[in-house]
Amino acid sequence: MASKINIDLAVNGTSHAVSIEPRRTLADVLRDDCGLTGTHIGCEHGVCGACTVLVDDKPVRSCLMFGVQAEGKAIRTVEGLANGDTLHPLQQAFWENHGLQCGFCTPGFLMLSAGVLEQNPDMSDDEIRDVLSSNLCRCTGYQNIVKAVQIAARELRARPRV
Amino acid sequence: MSYIGRSLRRIEDRPLLLGKGSFAADCNAPGHLHMRVVRSPVAFGRILGVETAEAAALEGVAAIWTADDVAGLPPIDFRQMGLERLAPYRQWVLARHYVRYVGDPVAVVFAVDPYVAEDAADLVFCDIEELAPQLDATAEPVTFMPDIHLGLLSEPAVIRRGYGDLDAAFAAAHKIVALEVKVGRHTGVPLETRGGLAVHDADTDVLTLYGAAKVPHYNRDAISRMLGLAPGRLELSEGHVGGGFGIRGELYPEDVLLCAAALRLRRPVKWIEDRKEHLLAANHSRDQVYRLHAAVDQRGFILGLKAEVFTDQGAYVRTHGTTVTDLSAAMLPGPYVIPAYSVEGHIRLTNKTPAGTYRAPGRYESTFARERLIDRIATELALAPVEVRRVNLIAAEAMPFDRGIETLGTAVVYDSGKYRDLLERVLDRLSYDRLQAELAARRDRGEHVGLGIACFVEKSGLGPQDLVRIKVDGRGTVAIVTGVASVGQGVETVLAQICAETIGIPIERISVIHGQTDRIEIGFGAFASRVTVMAGSAVKIASEALRDRALETAAKLLQTSPDALRLSGGMVEAVGGGASLPLGDVALHLEGAGGLTGEGRFVAGHMTYPYGVHAAQVKVDPSTCAITIERYLIGYDVGRAINPMLIEGQIVGAAAQGIGGALLEEFVYDENGQPLAASFADYLMPTCHEVPAIEVLLREDAPSPLNPLGVKGAGEAGINAVGAALAAAIDAALQRPGAVTQLPITPARLHRILRGPQS
Ligand code: FES
Numbered sequence: 041m042a043s044k045i046n047i048d049l050a051v052n053g054t055s056h057a058v059s060i061e062p063r064r065t066l067a068d069v070l071r072d073d074c075g076l077t078g079t080h081i082g083c084e085h086g087v088c089g090a091c092t093v094l095v096d097d098k099p100v101r102s103c104l105m106f107g108v109q110a111e112g113k114a115i116r117t118v119e120g121l122a123n124g125d126t127l128h129p130l131q132q133a134f135w136e137n138h139g140l141q142c143g144f145c146t147p148g149f150l151m152l153s154a155g156v157l158e159q160n161p162d163m164s165d166d167e168i169r170d171v172l173s174s175n176l177c178r179c180t181g182y183q184n185i186v187k188a189v190q191i192a193a194r195e196l197r198a199r200p201r202v
Numbered sequence: 203m204s205y206i207g208r209s210l211r212r213i214e215d216r217p218l219l220l221g222k223g224s225f226a227a228d229c230n231a232p233g234h235l236h237m238r239v240v241r242s243p244v245a246f247g248r249i250l251g252v253e254t255a256e257a258a259a260l261e262g263v264a265a266i267w268t269a270d271d272v273a274g275l276p277p278i279d280f281r282q283m284g285l286e287r288l289a290p291y292r293q294w295v296l297a298r299h300y301v302r303y304v305g306d307p308v309a310v311v312f313a314v315d316p317y318v319a320e321d322a323a324d325l326v327f328c329d330i331e332e333l334a335p336q337l338d339a340t341a342e343p344v345t346f347m348p349d350i351h352l353g354l355l356s357e358p359a360v361i362r363r364g365y366g367d368l369d370a371a372f373a374a375a376h377k378i379v380a381l382e383v384k385v386g387r388h389t390g391v392p393l394e395t396r397g398g399l400a401v402h403d404a405d406t407d408v409l410t411l412y413g414a415a416k417v418p419h420y421n422r423d424a425i426s427r428m429l430g431l432a433p434g435r436l437e438l439s440e441g442h443v444g445g446g447f448g449i450r451g452e453l454y455p456e457d458v459l460l461c462a463a464a465l466r467l468r469r470p471v472k473w474i475e476d477r478k479e480h481l482l483a484a485n486h487s488r489d490q491v492y493r494l495h496a497a498v499d500q501r502g503f504i505l506g507l508k509a510e511v512f513t514d515q516g517a518y519v520r521t522h523g524t525t526v527t528d529l530s531a532a533m534l535p536g537p538y539v540i541p542a543y544s545v546e547g548h549i550r551l552t553n554k555t556p557a558g559t560y561r562a563p564g565r566y567e568s569t570f571a572r573e574r575l576i577d578r579i580a581t582e583l584a585l586a587p588v589e590v591r592r593v594n595l596i597a598a599e600a601m602p603f604d605r606g607i608e609t610l611g612t613a614v615v616y617d618s619g620k621y622r623d624l625l626e627r628v629l630d631r632l633s634y635d636r637l638q639a640e641l642a643a644r645r646d647r648g649e650h651v652g653l654g655i656a657c658f659v660e661k662s663g664l665g666p667q668d669l670v671r672i673k674v675d676g677r678g679t680v681a682i683v684t685g686v687a688s689v690g691q692g693v694e695t696v697l698a699q700i701c702a703e704t705i706g707i708p709i710e711r712i713s714v715i716h717g718q719t720d721r722i723e724i725g726f727g728a729f730a731s732r733v734t735v736m737a738g739s740a741v742k743i744a745s746e747a748l749r750d751r752a753l754e755t756a757a758k759l760l761q762t763s764p765d766a767l768r769l770s771g772g773m774v775e776a777v778g779g780g781a782s783l784p785l786g787d788v789a790l791h792l793e794g795a796g797g798l799t800g801e802g803r804f805v806a807g808h809m810t811y812p813y814g815v816h817a818a819q820v821k822v823d824p825s826t827c828a829i830t831i832e833r834y835l836i837g838y839d840v841g842r843a844i845n846p847m848l849i850e851g852q853i854v855g856a857a858a859q860g861i862g863g864a865l866l867e868e869f870v871y872d873e874n875g876q877p878l879a880a881s882f883a884d885y886l887m888p889t890c891h892e893v894p895a896i897e898v899l900l901r902e903d904a905p906s907p908l909n910p911l912g913v914k915g916a917g918e919a920g921i922n923a924v925g926a927a928l929a930a931a932i933d934a935a936l937q938r939p940g941a942v943t944q945l946p947i948t949p950a951r952l953h954r955i956l957r958g959p960q961s
């Protein structure tokens with residue numbers, strides 16, 4: 041077996057000391073080494089977006105990045121999205137608007153939306169649809185996902201900005 | 203408060219939103235091994251040897267098996283529609299003598315880490331003498347496995363069905379209309395790939411397979427038979443399931459290998475498929491050719507229909523047996539009268555991935571063929587396509603309508619329906635005449651726009667039965683245990699709504715346990731849009747039994763008669779006000795007597811038949827061959843809607859898949875049988891750019907008389923007629939009637955149509 045490297049990964053504000061082979065993808069490290077299985081793997085070749093996480097606030101396909109490359113960066117996954125028992129407005133909007141069926145694609149859509157809305161809170165509905173076309177969902181036909189993100193965007197805009 | 207008919211948000215969503223789901227890959231056990239399958243790199247060939255020594259030497263490899271190591275295991279049997287003569291075509295868990303498709307499992311590696319398992323699998327060398335593959339299901343059948351099965355051909359069965367006097371129909375015909383159409387090879391492709399974790403508990407001697415789906419009870423029994431396990435030694439457990447669509451949860455070689463390995467290696471074993479494997483190894487579907495001849499009168503009424511169907515079922519006959527062809531044969535006549543009919547369905551094997559069912563199996567295809575035929579009839583007789591449909595649709599007065607043929611072992615009897623009425627409602631919603639005039643005006647201005655309509659009948663609620671047990675505990679919370687499965691379609695919410703309505707309890711207090719073979723002895727699973735009909739009806743029956751018991755017991759406690767009491771808000775209360783009692787107290791009182799429970803069994807001898815109409819408006823750009831769907835409307839009668847929001851979700855999601863199959867998705871093979879679509883870069887699924895806003899006109903005009911709720915299934919309505927409606931719309935946009943005869947309508951095919959001879 042290839043030799044392992046010891047690194048600290050900062051995930052959702054918590055430090056995880058992991059000993060990993062350099063070839064392990066960030067998605068696998070998060071799931072298997074950090075025990076955070078909310079990040080899903082749907083293709084491992086960068087198309088479906090189910091594995092999307094935020095790395096230094098930017099949406100990233102964690103199947104296309106090695107775990108070791110994430111050292112020293114702030115990683116955020118779906119497990120860190122809610123505030124305790126209070127769902128993030130995106131999560132709430134997905135729930136209210138039936139934006140998920142099997143829920144396998146959901147963490148990827150949530151993190152993608154969270155990332156882009158933080159960067160650009162004033163995205164138009166069309167821009168939102170454009171961004172969401174980078175992830176795949178096989179169940180919903182997208183209608184309710186797009187609607188949920190548009191509604192959450194409005195809700196986030198209405199909040200006092202920090 | 204009433205619960206049935208309300209668009210409630212789902213009770214199952216919270217863990218999924220929080221990233222706390224338990225999908226197959228999320229299951230782990232201490233010290234588990236990882237399984238990796240070594241697959242055939244060629245489409246057809248004789249296995250000369252499998253060399254494993256180099257792979258076995260790799261650090262971390264625990265075992266490698268080839269066919270010899272599983273020589274005692276039988277091939278995988280049929281779950282549905284099996285026939286004696288299909289037996290030799292079944293797939294072994296590891297290929298013997300021959301490989302028959304790229305992806306055919308040849309060996310398995312077990313290692314301590316998935317990366318190591320993959321490294322080792324790459325080192326296994328399959329020595330295969332390559333042979334010429336069969337890739338065309340309409341070509342003359344060839345030998346299935348030369349020298350192994352002497353004389354056995356690649357046509358395992360021909361399905362023949364029919365009724366009426368076809369000769370008389372053709373003799374009386376004003377015109378004979380002929381048509382050949384093809385539906386491409388595509389499939390469900392759930393976003394979660396297949397996988398599982400098998401764990402053997404040495405203390406109890408029970409083997410548990412996690413990651414089960416669709417039909418856990420059937421698979422428990424089938425795997426037990428294959429491995430010689432006594433009842434009670436194998437349990438299947440379903441967690442979250444990342445989409446089913448007919449393909450997931452069928453019994454595959456990998457499921458059996460996982461269980462066998464956990465027993466033999468005495469360690470838990472996990473297998474998670476990668477996407478390429480999924481596209482090569484999980485069931486493909488569709489891929490049918492239809493040759494139709496219709497005898498019609500002057501009005502376009504079909505007097506008789508003669509059909510030949512060819513199904514490319516791939517390399518082996520898997521669990522579905524003859525299901526797809528059988529359903530195609532039975533459902534081809536659809537919503538039309540067609541007094542005489544005969545069909546010959548050829549099940550053909552080729553050297554491609556084996557095929558099974560995918561959402562609306564045999565209907566997506568047969569609706570495409572039938573509706574193309576209706577359009578062709580209209581063209582040849584110079585009639586309006588909508589008029590030909592009106593003339594042929596079965597009248598509401600003719601319900602129940604006995605088709606005179608069987609499918610899936612039950613007679614096809616349309617239980618209820620107002621087909622003509624729904625068509626008119628859809629046309630109304632479109633402002634059909636005005637819209638056609640607008641589109642004509644746009645075409646005059648040089649735009650390529652058109653509208654297509656397609657009608658269909660669905661089937662749902664396949665029996666034979668389902669069982670539900672409901673129990674209330676002392677805190678007044680309710681547990682519903684059912685043997686059906688969830689594939690993400692909202693089962694928990696729907697069943698809880700039916701229960702909440704019947705026993706008057708807030709839905710928040712209800713939990714639903716499904717897909718656990720150790721919790722309930724029978725279960726017939728989640729397929730054929732059967733869950734709401736079958737398990738929903740069983741929940742209703744069980745809830746009523748529980749309600750009656752609660753009222754009787756409370757009446758004694760409150761010294762009144764059950765008639766004077768009712769259930770509401772989790773309480774038993776006097777009808778005119780006054781004394782009341784929490785339901786939990788009634789449960790506590792009954793603790794010594796088995797608790798406050800209700801059991802419901804719903805048995806159905808016949809399926810129920812929902813129906814619908816799709817309308818598509820498209821715009822074609824001849825310079826790029828791009829197709830834009832400007833509008834898509836689905837009219838659908840679900841009998842009774844338990845949760846309209848979830849039904850619309852099913853319909854819209856299915857429509858998106860239908861669009862994929864009609865315009866984008868196709869498993870293409872080269873002349874050597876090498877698959878050219880083995881990643882998401884080549885197998886194109888729709889994104890939110892390709893899926894338009896889908897309008898749903900949901901109706902409850904013809905409740906089913908066959909179940910206590912009046913419900914019909916909703917899982918397949920959205921996909922059924924997409925290919926048909928889009929094809930008609932594209933014809934209209936190009937003003938080239940009958941131009942589209944093959945799905946998917948890729949840019950390349952559209953280009954050929956545009957460059958081809960003008961009709
Ligand atoms: S798993 Fe990373 S993009 Fe699909």
Ligand code: FES
Nearest residue numbers: 141145177178179
């Ligand atoms: S909800 Fe199933 S893949 Fe999106």
